[in-house]
Amino acid sequence: MEIVRVKELATDDYRIAYDPDTGTVKCSGTLRLAGMEDYEPIAQLLDAAAAAHPSAFTLDLEQLEYLNSSGINMLSKFAIRLRQKGTVTMTLRGTKRIPWQTKSLKNLQRLLPSLSLVLD
Amino acid sequence: MSLPLSQTKIYGFFEDDLPRSQFLQLQFSMSSLPIKEYWRNNSISADFMADYFATFFPSSLNAEGTDIKEEVKSAVSFIANELLENAIKFGDDTSDRPVTISLQLLHDKLVFVATNVSRDREAQAFEKYWELLLASNPETLYFQLLEQNVESDTKVSGIGFLTMINDYGASLGCKFERLADAPDLSVITIMVQVTVQN
Numbered sequence: 001m002e003i004v005r006v007k008e009l010a011t012d013d014y015r016i017a018y019d020p021d022t023g024t025v026k027c028s029g030t031l032r033l034a035g036m037e038d039y040e041p042i043a044q045l046l047d048a049a050a051a052a053h054p055s056a057f058t059l060d061l062e063q064l065e066y067l068n069s070s071g072i073n074m075l076s077k078f079a080i081r082l083r084q085k086g087t088v089t090m091t092l093r094g095t096k097r098i099p100w101q102t103k104s105l106k107n108l109q110r111l112l113p114s115l116s117l118v119l120d
Numbered sequence: 121m122s123l124p125l126s127q128t129k130i131y132g133f134f135e136d137d138l139p140r141s142q143f144l145q146l147q148f149s150m151s152s153l154p155i156k157e158y159w160r161n162n163s164i165s166a167d168f169m170a171d172y173f174a175t176f177f178p179s180s181l182n183a184e185g186t187d188i189k190e191e192v193k194s195a196v197s198f199i200a201n202e203l204l205e206n207a208i209k210f211g212d213d214t215s216d217r218p219v220t221i222s223l224q225l226l227h228d229k230l231v232f233v234a235t236n237v238s239r240d241r242e243a244q245a246f247e248k249y250w251e252l253l254l255a256s257n258p259e260t261l262y263f264q265l266l267e268q269n270v271e272s273d274t275k276v277s278g279i280g281f282l283t284m285i286n287d288y289g290a291s292l293g294c295k296f297e298r299l300a301d302a303p304d305l306s307v308i309t310i311m312v313q314v315t316v317q318n
Contacts, residue, residue, distance in 0.1 A: 013160070032163045032201060034155065034209070066163070069202055069280035076266045076279075084270075099186065099194035103287040111266065 004048045009041055014064075016042055023053030028063035031071045039074040046078050050088045060093045061101065062120065072104060079112040091116045127298045131250040134293030134311050138224070138231060144172055145222035150213040150237075162208060166201035169223055170194070176225055177316075192230070192316060195288050196223065199232055199312055202280040207236035210246065212305060225316075232312040243296060243306040249278055250294050258285040290314045 009016040014029035025046060033039050050057045061067075067075075082088045092108060094101040096119050109115045146165055151158055174193040182188050200221060207219040215237040222233045238246065253261065262282040269279075284290040295309040 013163075030163060032205075034159050034205075066167075066197065066201075068198075068205060069283055070205075072283060073266070073269060073279050077270050080267065080270045096186075099191050100198055100287075102186070104283065107262070107287075110263065 004045070004052050006041070006045055006048070009045060016045060018045060018049045020052070022058065023049070023056050024058040024060055025049045026060040026063070028065075030066040031064060032066060032068040033070060035070055036074065039070060043074055043078060047081065050078075050082060050090065054088045056091070057088055058091045058093060061105070062093055062095045062098075064101075065098060067100060067104075072107075075108060076111055079108045079115065083112045083114075089114065089116075091118060094119045096120065129247070129296045130293065131247075131254055131295075132293035133291040133313065134295055134309075136295075138226065141224065141226070142176070143222060143224040144169060145220060147218040147220045148208075149218050150211055150215055152213060155208060159208070162201055162204040165204060165221070166197050169200045169221075170197035173223060173225060173230065188316075195314055195316075196230065199284055199288065199290065199314070202284065203232060203234035203310060203312065206280065206310070207234050210238050210242045210308075211236035212239050212242075215305065217307070228315055230314045230316055232314075233309060234312075235307060235309045237299075237305050238308055240304045240306070243308060246294075246308065247296060253278075253281065253292075258282050262286055284312055284314075288314055 004018055004020065007018045007020070014027065014031050016025060016027050018025050046059070082090060090112065092105060092115055094105045094117070096102050102119065105117060105119065109117050146169070148161075170193045173196050174189050177189045177192045179187055179189040182191070200223065203221055204219070207221070211219055217237045219236045220234065224231050262279065265278050265282070281292055285292060291313045293311045295311075297307045297309070299305050299307065
């Protein structure tokens with residue numbers, strides 16, 4: 001199994017945490033970074049974690065309160081990369097409690113048809 | 121040599137004569153600090169506007185079973201943040217004119233208006249984007265741009281405005297005004313209208 005080098009990225013505004021036992025990356029807080037360069041470390045963590053758990057990778061956004069369009073772009077590119085590779089089975093967990101998630105997460109399913117979207 | 125006339129171009133849904141009521145406007149002077157130093161202020165301002173306007177809405181469930189107050193808060197926060205990010209990223213930091221964002225509640229809609237000054241290169245690129253936006257199905261264009269963005273490392277994703285249209289049901293318009301006394305600068309005014317239940 002590949003080892004994921006960077007397991008957590010955190011600031012005062014957000015926390016991105018990889019759990020190797022469950023094959024889950026959990027994002028919480030506010031993600032409103034300035035552009036793709038700023039999202040690059042997060043994109044790399046997602047790529048590495050997904051590659052380390054290809055049969056069952058989970059992205060948990062249930063505590064991600066705010067996401068800007070650059071963040072949507074970053075997640076979309078990640079989903080497209082997974083579709084192109086075709087080797088990762090991914091579950092995306094969100095919540096109906098946070099309105100942007102009920103509006104925008106379904107778009108990721110169109111980019112990655114194999115995605116399992118769970119909105120609790 | 122005579123000064124060039126100011127020219128105005130309008131794209132999309134843009135209303136110049138809306139009544140001014142239940143109105144909040146923030147103005148920001150463009151800073152000489154690197155953008156990274158004050159980037160967080162976009163989010164802070166957007167969330168303030170969201171909290172402010174949420175007070176006008178009841179905390180009750182609408183027909184779809186979602187809380188109206190939370191829906192409004194979320195929409196205002198997202199749209200205001202995107203408008204401010206856009207204004208700061210593409211605004212000219214040598215201009216004396218402030219970046220402004222206003223929000224008002226008319227009887228059935230929220231109307232956002234954001235202005236910034238841009239140099240020719242940015243203004244022309246933005247005009248091209250508006251031409252593309254108005255010539256396209258917004259849902260199709262959204263997914264097209266996302267697929268294109270994977271291949272290239274473009275700085276501008278163009279996804280923010282499409283998200284407003286597709287996911288928030290917003291109507292968008294833009295006015296470009298060339299300044300008579302500064303011909304290489306344009307004032308860009310973006311209007312976003314979202315229908316709300318009151």
